[in-house]
Structure formats: C-alpha cells, structure tokens
Amino acid sequence: xxxxxxxxxxxxxxxxxxxxxxxxxxxxxxxxxxxxxxxxxxxxxxxxxxxxxxxxxxxxxxxxxxxxxxxxxxxxxxxxxxxxxxxxxxxxxxxxxxxxxxxxxxxxxxxxxxxxxxxxxxxxxxxxxxxxxxxxxxxxxxxxxxxxxxxxxxxxxxxxxxxxx
Ligand SMILES: Nc1ncnc2c1ncn2[C@@H]1O[C@H](COP(=O)(O)OP(=O)(O)OP(=O)(O)O)[C@@H](O)[C@H]1O
Numbered sequence: 001x002x003x004x005x006x007x008x009x010x011x012x013x014x015x016x017x018x019x020x021x022x023x024x025x026x027x028x029x030x031x032x033x034x035x036x037x038x039x040x041x042x043x044x045x046x047x048x049x050x051x052x053x054x055x056x057x058x059x060x061x062x063x064x065x066x067x068x069x070x071x072x073x074x075x076x077x078x079x080x081x082x083x084x085x086x087x088x089x090x091x092x093x094x095x096x097x098x099x100x101x102x103x104x105x106x107x108x109x110x111x112x113x114x115x116x117x118x119x120x121x122x123x124x125x126x127x128x129x130x131x132x133x134x135x136x137x138x139x140x141x142x143x144x145x146x147x148x149x150x151x152x153x154x155x156x157x158x159x160x161x162x163x164x165x
Contacts, residue, residue, distance in 0.1 A: 004151055006158060009130075010139040016042045016127075019141060019161050020049025023123075026156035029076055029103040031149070032119060034111040037127030042139055043109045046127070050107065051078055062109070067094060077104030084110040121147035123154055 010016050023033065023046075033050075035043040044062045051060040054074030063069040063082045071078040079099045099106050100119065108114070111124075124144040131138045143158070145151040 004145055004154075006143045006154065008141050008143070008158065008161070010042075010141055012137045013042065013045050015165075016045045016139065016141075017049030017052070018164055019157070020046040020051075021053040022157045022161035022164060023153070024050040024053035024105075025160050026153055027076075027105050028149075028153070029105070030100055031105045031153060032100060032122040033105065033107045034118075034122055034124040035107060035109045035127065036111065036124065038129070041127035041129060043127060046125075047080055047107050047109075050105075051080075054078055054105075068099070072104075077102055079104060079106045080109075081106065082109040083113050086110070086113050118146075121149045123150040 008019070010019065035046065037043055044060070048060045051071060051074065054076065056071045056074040056078060058071065058073070060071070060080060061069070063080050064084055067081060067083070067086070069080045071080070079102070081094070096106070096114065096117065124146065126142040126144065128140050129136065129138070130140050143154045145154045
C-alpha cells in the first residue's frame with residue numbers, strides 16, 4: 001500500500017452511501033473518481049449516495065448498457081460511466097476529456113480499460129468484500145489518490161465521513 005492510501009471499513013450499504021455523500025460534499029468541478037471492485041462490491045450504491053448529495057432526485061442507475069449517464073439537475077453535473085462492457089470501438093466514441101472539461105464530476109466504474117489514458121489528477125477507490133458469505137454487508141474501501149488535488153479530496157471526504165458517523 002502506497003503512503004497516501006487510506007483504508008476504511010464499511011459495514012452496510014447505508015454507510016457506503018454516506019461515503020458517497022462525503023465524496024460529493026468535498027468534490028469540485030473537473031474531479032475524476034474511479035471505482036474499482038467486483039460485481040456487487042457497491043460501486044453503484046456509492047454513486048447513488050454521491051448523486052443524492054448533489055441534489056439529483058432521479059435514482060442513479062448503473063450505466064452498463066449506455067456507457068454514460070448524464071445528470072445535470074444537481075448542484076453540478078454528474079457524468080456516470082461504466083466501462084464493464086467496453087470494446088475498443090466504443091472507447092473511441094467517448095472523449096473523457098470533453099466530460100472532464102465540463103464543470104462537473106466524472107465517476108467511472110470499471111476504469112481499467114482506460115488506465116493508460118488517465119489524466120494526472122484522479123481519485124481511485126477500490127471496493128472489496130471482506131467476508132466470504134454471499135450476504136455479508138462488510139466492505140473495505142481503499143482510497144488511492146493520484147495528484148495533490150485528489151489527495152486533498154480524499155482527506156476532506158474522510159473527515160466529512162467520520163464526522164457523519
Ligand atoms: N456495505 C455495502 N456497500 C454497498 N453495497 C452493499 C453493502 N452491503 C450490501 N450491499 C448491497 O450489495 C449490492 C451492491 O450492488 P451495486 O450495484 O452497488 O454493486 P456494483 O459494485 O455497482 O456492481 P456492478 O459492477 O454489478 O454494477 C446492493 O444490492 C447493495 O444493497
């Protein structure tokens with residue numbers, strides 16, 4: 001684990017949403033959040049908390065079949081992407097930089113396919129189940145910031161999350 005990485009224990013879906021809320025509270029325009037983790041780890045659940053905090057009333061759904069869902073009705077735009085089914089051709093059709101240039105936040109689930117095309121600043125989150133039983137609600141989230149803005153974002157979000165507990 002790198003020096004700037006932080007691990008946080010999450011015990012329920014509600015706590016995962018709270019972490020999403022804390023990340024939204026401390027987010028700034030042009031921030032990029034990458035969510036890594038197996039199926040059912042809680043990536044969409046976290047994004048739902050994030051969207052709710054921005055004031056987005058529509059339920060945030062997984063954009064697996066659309067690649068990008070845009071929510072422009074909140075405090076700032078949210079661009080929610082899911083690259084799970086991404087093929088090479090689709091990748092060319094999405095210009096991440098266009099989205100990052102907008103005054104909003106970009107959240108990407110399954111970002112591994114674009115790992116060689118990432119900007120300098122982004123916050124990566126790794127969500128893991130920590131119990132073998134299929135119905136366990138325990139997760140560990142590792143915050144792995146890249147760049148000084150992302151480090152500040154992670155620090156602010158953790159503080160807000162801890163105060164909310
Ligand atoms: N601690 C937890 N954090 C997040 N989700 C949890 C937790 N405990 C239970 N769950 C449940 O696990 C499921 C997680 O599904 P979710 O769609 O958020 O995962 P995902 O990582 O986005 O998966 P996928 O890659 O398939 O979209 C939800 O039904 C949620 O209620």
